[in-house]
Amino acid sequence: MILCLVAILFPFISAIAILDGVKSQSRISVDEGANIYVTMDMYGRNGVIPIEMVEPIKKVDGVIKAVPRAIGRIYISGKLSVLLGIPMDELSSVSFIKGTLPKSGEIVIGKGMADALNLNINDSITIGVRIMAIIDDTPYIIKREYRIAGIFDSQSGIWASDLVMMSIDDANSVFETEGFATDIAVYVKPGYEASVSKSLQRINTFFRLQTKGLVKTYFERGFNIKGGIFAALYTLAFALAIPAILVSSGFGMSERRKEIGILKATGWQTHDVLETVLFENMVLAMISAPLSFIISFVWVRLFNGFFIAQFFIAGIESIPSFPVPSKFMPLPFLLSIFFSLVLTMVGSIYSAWRAATVPPAEALR
């Protein structure tokens, strides 16, 4: 019975812990990031923005700095990763495990990627392979080779694990978007976000502005959808678990029925029997919930959320290559006690009541 409850509760607690951990880390990332992200409107969606727009943006009152970024997804040795191109001086804040800041033609990669692809300093990797033309059955290929100058610490967050960073000029060369940035990250003085937004909109009416608040909303929405999907799946699992619990808790089991018959035959009242069953269920719930909590804690912290984490963090495999963020809060713990109680009650109270309300001779037969 306890094992059955743990099997139901453990994924629930683990998933909620990971979801809360990822959410928390996302919030921190957004909080530490830029105040406004500027792109160009391209038929109602985000389009690239000319890098020359950085200068007028910098001059807006309240702006601390404006950082052009080139961001895109690329494959490196078959592994999907994120390429981030930013000005060289912005890379100085990255904490390196090995190597140094990259120069032109060099890149730095996250530890997760280095471990996964067995890469080291001075290794070369090919990025942005493209067939330009096929003439007389001969493909003309563009290949760009980059030397790994440094490996940075991916402990800092789940987003950094599979990240490749290089200068924005090199990134633009890979994406073939010379002179443009994917967006411009604008950092402003406290209290200036609204006035800077207005000024930016005045500079160019085709600017699309995403404020920190908006980015947070997108994050929350994304996690809520994931959380909702999980809740729906869990409800289904929960519903399927009830018959399993019914069987394991003694629905129709002659042994349990016989025990209740013995108790009734020796003078127990029906309410005495039900009180005992209730107490047993509470004990089961009080054992199962903390046990599930401990197993979840060990699973997520020691085994790094093996298998479970992939459902909540996009683009990772069953064995995550970075420490999976997690946050064990009291609410899931209390909920797991509640779920245990509900499951055991549904599974046993009715069958116990039925056994206790027939004549003992019938229950013992």
Added chain:
Amino acid sequence: MSFIRCECVWKIYNEAKPYEVRALEDVSLNIEKDSFVIFTGPSGSGKTTLISIIGCIDRQTRGRVYIDGKDLTDLSDIALSSLRQKRTGFVFQNFNLIQGLPAWENVSMPLIPMGIKENNRKHTAIHLLKRVGLSERHEHSPEEMSGGEQQRVAIARALVNNPDIIILDEPTSNIDVDAVGLLIDILSDLKREGKTILMASHDENMLKNADIIHELKRGRLVK
């Protein structure tokens, strides 16, 4: 007025169905207080059914049963449980002990709903186990005991609430000869204490000790 009285008692299983079974048919009898009564008869004659109804663990289909003038027929589940708790002690043919629990806990089980503290329950249970010759085995669970020992634990449990009616169902069917002798001694003591003993049995050794023998055949009282 008789201490226990049965008036035209019928017990029918699956009544009005093609596979209806008449376990008891029109049984009427009177049992006096402090008597040792044995119901005998072949297997399936209705002995167990009759003592189960008198012992308040089953209900008759028709007829009336009185204990000390109280009609059991229309008693609620609560009232019947209360009667079982205060007045009857039942020793089942297969003992019906709870596996995995030590002997003393099995014996003291009826005392739990009375709110008696564990220490007192244990003390009472060990005292009764001593009386049936099992004081050394109070921590042993039923699965570690012989049939005769389990039966003595069941007897101690039947006595724990100090009932005035002790009911035993085929008590010699699962025990050896030595245990039968010990059982007769225990029952003699109980009779001396003024307990009314009802038993379903066809064991000659038991029949010799009975005050009254009722014979049942195919659910009818024939003697």
